[in-house]
Amino acid sequence: MSHREHLLSGEALGQRYALAVPQTALAGMTGSQLGRRAGTSIDFQDYREYQPGDDLRTIDWNVFARTDRLTIKLFREEVNPHLDLVLDASRSMALENTPKSAATLRLAALLGTAAENGHCTHATWLAGDGFQRAANDTMLPSAWDGLAFTSRRPLDEAFTILPPRLRRLGIRVLISDLMWPVEPLSILRRLADGAAAVFVVQLLAQADTEPPEHGNIQLVDSETGEEREIFVDATVAAQFRDALARHRESWDAACRQTGARFVSLVAEKLDASLPALEEAQLLVPA
Amino acid sequence: MPFLTYPLALLAAAALPALAAIYILRNRYRRREVSSLMLWEFAVLSREGGAKVNKLQLPLVFFLELIALALLVTAATGPRWQLPAHARPLVVILDDSASMLASDGAASNTLPANSPRTKAAAALDDLLKSRKFLSIRLVLAGPKPRVLGSAVTTAPEVRELLAQWTCQSPDSALDAAVALANDLGGPQSQLLVLTDHASPGSEFTGNRIQWWAFGATQPNLAFVNATRTTHGEADRVLLEVANYSASASASAAYRITSGSNLLRSATLTLEPRARQRLILNLPASTPAIEATLATDALAADNRITLLPAVRKRIRVQNSLEDATLRSLVDKALDSTGLRSSLFAAPELILHNARATPAGTNAWGLRLLTHTNNLAAHTGPFIVDTAHPLARGLALDGVVWTAGAPGTNQFGLPIVTAGNTPLLSATEDALGRQQITLHLVPDRSTLSATPNWPILFWNLLTWRARETPGLVESNFRLGSEVAVRALTNSAQLTLPSGATRVLTKTAEEFVLEPETSGLHTVTAGVSKWQFAVNLLAPEESDLANAKTGKWGEWERPEETRREYSSVLWLFVLGALVVMVTHLFLVTHSKGRV
Structure with missing residues (x-):
């Protein structure tokens, strides 16, 4: 399936939802x-x-x-409230042999459509070599263009190279796998600065959450190309799960500290995970 | 390449690259792209820190399997290893001849303390204490070699077997015994000869045979011949004494007794290596006599026992029709001294009738004197010299006139002239011999020659041999004794009092006495006694007895060439490695 089809799929899915706008987010251009x-x-x-x-x-x-x-x-x-959708455009979001990029596009389209349903303006930012807006991002998601997950830079570097011009008192949603070794607070503080609400949606593939089968594995970093050869056994698998859990906890704690909300989704189970977005008060039924 | 000659090893060797391929494939890393390595940093650290552990676990199992396979491959080639000297089997050849009991002290029939036999047994005991052998077998070298018991491993077991080493034989066939020991022990065995004389040659020594002699040169007087034969109505005893001293003349007292009666007592003086005969005429009724010499180095040859000579006489019925001929035959029969009075059923009937004479025990001699187609034969006569009737016949110059036989109905020819049988014999269904003699006496010269009584002596002797009992009553040790009996079983009583059941061969019991002295054979109600005497000049002659050792067992260059299979060692090693492998696999919780 092409990007367009994924966006259409997400758009169709988003027809059922509207963006939940908090009171603090009621600022912006003259609207409805x-x-x-x-x-x-x-x-x-x-x-x-x-x-x-x-x-x-x-x-x-x-x-x-x-x-x-x-x-x-x-x-x-x-x-009119505003939604700033920040997409991690690194290569890890298009991990091979996983539906991760498709799920990212579908989720972004879903949120864009939900923003439309909630009478919100919206902008879509791609975090690559600096932040850039997607083409046609103010239109319906099916019209978005230029969405490519090819960057080899982590999100914090993108903030350094070219930070986004995020609307004050807007709703900001970050969609990323959060797979880079950096202190979450540094990212969250930038996102939360002047925002009405910040949501961090961690979108992982099933392969990101489960270690490989036992045996000798040559791991290749999808962004840096760095390689590691390890022997995976029960102990190593358990250590991996512990590391992933600690990583999630660090982001969750940082989110609580900055008033943001943290949601973790699995790409393969996106449709079933949408209630989690409602619980986080990001979406409400339309 | 020798390795290629072992198909099993070749097949097993093919498993080695297969195993290596399995491990190479197993150790290949599967490539997997991940979003980030940040979550695997711990694993990288762990791997770097514990890399040796992981690497050691894998290669350990691999190398164990490799070692097990290598051991099995080697085992399949049938590996052989050097055999340590102490692991060889030992075969001991024991000289069983009487000279092994020679003693320089007071001789006795028991084992003298300083006899070669005693010294040899002690030396063997010392050897077994100082060295270990895989197995020990004993071969007794008498006239015929004999294996003594089964293979043993310890000195006490050997001592127990040595009780049967009695040294009573008149001869020792050491060469045959060595050959038997060689076959018995196989090519890896070590042979030890225990005797009292020197090695006859280098073929009896070398790197596998040791020849140990414990004899000593000593003067010895011995009976070397002893007979008691019939001499008319009396018995004639002949004794021959030899002096086997190398340099000095010797004197020895001798006694000849019969029971408690002293028949003769005197002193003999003999030059070195000289012999002297003693002749004694005794009434035939004299029972067993015993001759003894004074005690010297060897006791066994100082005592002789002689029983009365066997006198078997045949009851002959002369039924010849012609009075002249009958008289002629009677004379010949009487001259043999083997004819007894006809007090019971005849054992031999002389007749002219064509029919076989009656009587289950009677042999027949039919004289055919008919004058039809007479022919006077002057030779050459064809004589079956192997036949008992033809023994001693010399027919040169004899005129033998006989009528031509009608048909060849007279059995096996013994004497023929051309194709004319003159004397023939046949055995009937009852085992009786029917002899036919074609002869016209008044036109022949046979009855005027010595052949006439010889012929009848042969006839009576042959008949006597076929009667139950012994032919002789005195034998040399080692000779064969034949006893004819009507029963199917008999019992032999040895001088020691022990008894042995005899097995019948053809019509008689044949035995070989192994000890000197009086033996008794009992068959049903019949009982016969015979005496056995050593009478072995070579054993009595102690001039060649020697002490010494010849040959060596251990030659390193020979030992190196002898290998033994160690297949079991490699199979055992492979099993141990596989068990270790199994232990590692089951206790590693799937990490190998």
């Missing part, structure tokens, strides 16, 4: 949702004394008649 600030909607918010420069049309003349004081009426603003 009520924002936190005063605006031009018809929903009354508050009164305050007139100050020079205020629109004379907002003066409540009834109050002036009773109190002889110039008082203006404040109305809620109407905004």
